[in-house]
Structure formats: C-alpha cells, structure tokens
Amino acid sequence: MKIIKSLLVGASLAFVASITQAANSGNTLASVDPEADRLAMQSFFQKRFPQVPLDDYVNGIYALDPGSREQWEEIEEFPPYEFDIEEGEILFNAAFANGKSYANCFANGGIGIRQNFPRWDESQGKVVTLELAINQCREANGEKKLGWKKGKIAQISAYMAYTSRDNVFDVQIPNDEAKAAYLDGKQSFYTRRGQLNMSCANCHVAGANILIRADLPGPTLGHVTHFPVFRSKWGNLGTLHRRYGGCQKNVRGVPQKTQGEKFRNLEFFQTYMSNGLVVNGPGARK
Amino acid sequence: MAKGILRAKAKVKGDNTVVKIMAKHAMETGNRKDKSGNKIPAKFIQTLSVAYNGKTVMETNMGTAISKNPYLAFTFVGGTKGDELQMTWTENTGASATETAKIK
C-alpha cells in the first residue's frame, strides 16, 4: 500500500527576485540613507528610459508611453479637473463659523505651499499630509472633518496644488523619528500584499510601462506630484490615499486605513523620492 | 449657481477663433443601474449651439455616447477679442439655458 503523505508548506510565496538584488544596507534606521535612495531611484529610471528627461516624470505614464500621452494631451486641452479647481477655490476661501478660514491654518495663507507636504510635524510626532492638515484645520476651528477620499477635500487640495504649480517638491527629514517614518514608508513600498502577492515596487518600479493585464503602470518617480487626480475611471477627483486603497484592492488585499500611519508614511517616502520635481497637480489620468 | 454648466475657452488665432467648450454634466445614458438595480433614467445634453454676432457658428447634436463632461472644440473664421459667444444647450429632459463666454 502506498503511503501518501500530505504536506505542510510554510509559505508558498514564490519569490521572484529577477530584477532585484539584495541590498545589504538601507533597511535599518542606522543605515537608511534617504538621499542615496532618492538618487538610486532616479538613476534606475534614467537608465531604463534614457530618452525621458527627468522633469518629464511628473507626467507619470505619459512620460513613457507616446500612445497614452497623445490622448492625455487631448484631455488636457480642457481638463475635467478645472471645475474642481473652481469649486476648491470657493471652498478654500469660505469662512468657517468662527470667521476664520483655511488661510489662517497654513503658511503663506495656504497659497503655493503644496511642495512642503507631506511634512514631519515635530509637535505631533508624525507625518502630516496636506489632506490631514486640511481636516486638522477644520477641527481646530470647530468644523466637522471632511471625508478623506473625494469631494470637498480633494477639491480644496486640488486648488492648493494648483496655486503651487511649478514649485519644487522639498520634503525634509529633520530627525531620526522622521527617518523612522520614512523607513516605514519604504518598507511598505517594497512589501508584497494581497492574493496577487505584489508590492508597489513590482508595478511602479520594475513594472513601469510594461503591460500588466491591460494597463501600463506609471513610474513611481513623479507619482505623487500630480495628485489629487481626476481619473476617468472614477469619473471624479480623488486623493492620493484613495488611489493607495484602490491599488491595494487591485492586488486583492484589504486596503489599509486612509490617512492612517502606514499610508502617511508611504506618502512621505514616495514624495521624498520625487524631491526636486515640480508640483503639477491636479492631474488627469485614465 | 451664478455660473452655468458651460466653460469655454475661445481664443483668436490669426484670422480664426478657436473655441473649446466643456459642460459639467454626467451624461446619464439610461443604461446604467443604481445599487438597488433600478435603471437610472437618461439625462444628457442633446444639443449645444454656439452663435457669434447673431450667426450660428456650430450646432451639435449629441447622443449618450458622448463622455461625461462633454467636450467640443471647433474653429470658425473671424471673431474679435472681447466679443461674446452665445452658447445654448438643451437637455433631453427639456431643460435649456443660454450662457455666454468672451473671446480672448
């Protein structure tokens, strides 16, 4: 009689490391070097797409794929987010019940400051994204928080980004606590999740401009510069964290919390990677 | 709302005026269903006509295959900076309005 044994597999996670090599440093607080990471990321893309100028990466996939770019340029002739900028301006300037407005909460009255977000907030001991700052401003003035993903918060964020167009992203990592948040974001970026077992990096570093099902993922370099975006798929404007949640669902994982620590740190890491590029939000995407 | 649903960018280019118009409209096809499975009734812009100095320069009939936030671009001969364009839209529901935009 044949004995059939059943087996226990520790993890059937197939680890495809074809494009990647193990780095020996950069994974601990002591060894992580954000500036080296940023330069490495830039040089990775410049080696892969030598014909694409660095400053064109703010246009995402449109920097890489001419067919998509042509359609996008046609859309940009009259972009659908223009209505949202208009609405955003009205909302931004509307006074709260106590007579104050958003302008009171931000440096320079909230105009032209998008490039400084997300930022490490010393007193709160955490990364503060623009959307978080908007809601904190509301709460400090006795107003209710807005929903995080779309609608008013995206419109206000869009207007603030619009007033900051062409300003250069300049995310600072002032201390070790901030560096720890950066490292956490970096870890999230390279971590595989969901049933498809994919990380952000799988699609947006290695997979940039390679057909994945029927889509061409954009490069992570310049990824955050054009948010919030009007996605044709959504049919409206949405925030970066809305997209994060969508990405995690796309790999069949339960999304992490919108504006939770993980997402804020991920945004911190991703935006740091795009330091030196300009703000071009809001954007239009497929 | 003080402002209508139309936004226009009209610019003089040489002897011509290039007009780009976008309407804020969902262009509901009548084929979609809501969460409880009921058909969402069709509601879309059917016609959009543009006049300059009392003369029609473009007349558009649209079906439900026109995208949400309909966009239209065309060029007509003539046009002076500062003059107004009259844009009239009608919905399949019968709703209608005329809005204006300045040529820049």
Place this chain on the structure above:
Amino acid sequence: MKKTISLVAVLMMVSGVVAAQPFNEAFNEQRAMYGKGHSFTWDGQTYITDHPEEVAAAAEANAANAAKLLASAKAKYAEVMAVDFGWTLTKKLLKSSNVAFEAGNFRKSMNISAQAEYHSRMGIAQYHQSQTEWIMAVPE
C-alpha cells in the same frame, strides 16, 4: 491517523536535506501544474499537493467538523486582519461558508472554510516576510 502521517511528513522535510530541488519549490511547482489532489515523488517519498487546510477539510462532513473549521477560519482571519495583511476575497468566503453551514451543506462549508483559512495563513506569511525580507526587493 491522519495527524501522525502529517507529522511524519514534517519530520521528513526537516531531515531530508540534500535534494536536487527544495521541497517547497517542488510542492509549489506541482501544485501550480496539477492543482490539488495530485501525488508526486520527492526524495523517494510520495506526497500529495494538498494544503493542510484542504487536508483538514477532507474530514467527515458533519455539523461538528464544519463548525470547527469555520470557527478556525474566522479566528485566522481575525489574526491576519490584526497585522493588516488581509486578502479581499476572504470575508466573502467566510460569509458563503456560513451560508452553506446554515443550509446544512457541510461539505461545501468545509471546503470554503479551508480556502478562507489558507488565504489568511498566506496573508500572515506575507506579514512575516515583510518584516524580514522586504529589502530583497529594493533595486541596487
């Protein structure tokens, strides 16, 4: 009986070191090619391409076993959600397992529970991998 055999298998995995292909790799390959219920030979022994959850679900279909499996799958889901690595389909699976259970369809319920538990176990494995091996994916 089944339990002892599984234990033997585990011991075999630990001791059977020198093989052309690591066991996990061989298993994954066979599973991917033939699905579950396929037997193959590795290091002179015959194995079957079933996940442990599927082995558990092969027990007699009755209310007690189905309830046990569903409870175990739910507990595993809570575990994976606690580390924030859940998979999207799992919740639906648990729901349909429950529906099948209520309808007295214990075989179906047990099979679905097994699938749900597998999802959660993999999610937890991803969590552990993220803690240790994420750096492997960083390009030089």
Place this chain on the structure above:
Amino acid sequence: MMNRRSVLKAVFTGGLVAGMGVLMPRVAMAAWSKVAFEAKSQEAAMGALYGADPSASAEVTLKAPDIAENGAVVPVSVKSSLAGVTSIALFVANNPQPLAAQFTIPEGTLANVSCRIRMGKTSDVTAVVTTASGVFSASKEVKVTIGGCGG
C-alpha cells in the same frame, strides 16, 4: 435629394416608428433625430441620416487612438479637406446606440471638430462628412481593453 429607394431603405431600417421622421425633408437634419440617435445599428442610424451609404474618402481625416486609455473618455477629432462640408457625424459601430454626435458646420466654420466619446468595447469608429456632392467617410478601429487597475 433622396431617391425613392433610399427612402424605402431608411423607412425599413428605421422601423415603423421611424417612418414619419425619415420622410421629413433633409433640412430637418439639424434637429436632434430621435430615429438616428436611438437606432441600434450603425446601418440604421446612417440610413436614417443619409439614406445612402457613405463612400470612404482620403479627404476625411479621423484622429482617434489605437488603444483607448479608458473607453469612457476617448478623444476623437475629425477634419476634412473637402469643399463645402455641411455636417460631420461620428459613429461607434459596436455601441448600443452607434450614432455618437452630429455637428452642423455653417459656412465660415472649419470642417474640424474634436470631442470625447464613450466606447463600450473595441469597435470601428466612423466619421461621416456631408457635402453638396455626397456623403464621405473615414473609419478606424479603436481598441478598448478592460483595465486591471489603471494609472
């Protein structure tokens, strides 16, 4: 002028309800044609509008993507170097209602229009241009893919 045969064809393809509308004179073309816009096939829609099948012409230029980024928003432009263009129409053969839009071009307006259309699936897109001397067209296949994630 429509000849008797094309009218019959139009009546036939447009269906019973369509009959009345189709028999109206050509001048009514500028009005929103329920028959044409609600026609379920491109043939019927074209029949209702033109009576005759348009002939392909190199002087009609249709600009549309090879692969649409998103079927919900497909940018399309049509221009023509033909003299005396009076109207331009756009058809998407595989849409539930193939006629997408119809533009009346008065004298003094260039035969050059752009818009954005919806496409349910991969389909030929056809631009039809009317002049005093006939009805001309250009077609192009636009692929619509089902996106996995997008962006």
